[in-house]
Amino acid sequence: MNPEAIITTLLSAAAFLKKPLQDVTAQSLKDVYETARYYLRKRFGESSDAAKVLDLATAKPESAMRKAVLVEETAAAGLGTDADLLRLAEQLAALLPEPDDAAWQRVHVAGRGNKVLVAGRDVIHMERHIQRSAITPDERHVSAGQREEIRAVIGELATRLAGEDGKANFAAGHRMLQRRFGVPSYLLLKRERFADAMQFLKEQRAIHRSRLRRRNPRAYCADLHRAIFSRARELSWNRETVYSFAMSKIRLKRPITSLRALGPTQLNTLAASMRRCDAPPVV
Secondary structure, three states: OOHHHHHHHHHHHHHHHOOOOOOOOHHHHHHHHHHHHHHHHHHHOOOOHHHHHHHHHHHOOOOHHHHHHHHHHHHHOOHHHOHHHHHHHHHHHHHOOOOOOOOOOOOEEEEEOOEEEEEOOOEEEEEOOOOOOOOOOOOOEOOHHHHHHHHHHHHHHHHHOOOOOOOOOHHHHHHHHHHHHOOOOHHHOEHHHHHHHHHHHHHHHHHOOHHHHHHOHHHHHHHHHHHHHHHHHHHOOOHHHHHHHHHHHHOOOOOOOOHHHOOHHHHHHHHHHHHOOOOOOOO
């Protein structure tokens, strides 16, 4: 099995176990599924971005985008040849039921949208099956290194888009990129659009920075530090130039030797002033 086959099997089990009214024969499948999911999470790392991707994919196993990201994380972690994970995937595959054979009968069909009601000797609720194309990036699309950079910025953006529970909203970050560039997954982003995509994500990260302030003040300040020194590199400023500029713009009473001496409001003022600058300050 390759990483895609492993994840396909895992998500097939997740989808099956979400169906209502499964009999006791599903218990063995559930046990193996939970073991496989626990093992994969442990290999990723409990607090890793990959573990969060795993949670998102198993919560919505029909999502082709979430599946693709999880396959990518599994491959990047080198788990495609993990003997224990392969064994668990094979056990899952053996326990998953085969599709029921079609039975001919005279029925009346009524319904609309994605659900229909079949009335024969039994009443059965059925859902239309939608076949989605697999996501298969090639040399035209962003490279493995570029995908890592995109994932890192999406991860930072996701922390800013978190809800009241504080959990990073990776799905929202991915949707922003998909809608802006018209792709079903960042994996299918053309290489020539990589710089544009990174610029867009960084802009969104900055736009949503203020949401960190109440929830995680330390992270908010750390992010402003990063933004200030990133802008300083663009302006070819050294640290002393940054500190001198801060003295004049924030009207500090004494010189500083570290940005840690500044509070959140002062850091925000400094970052905004540097964004408007295009030359070193006169000192």
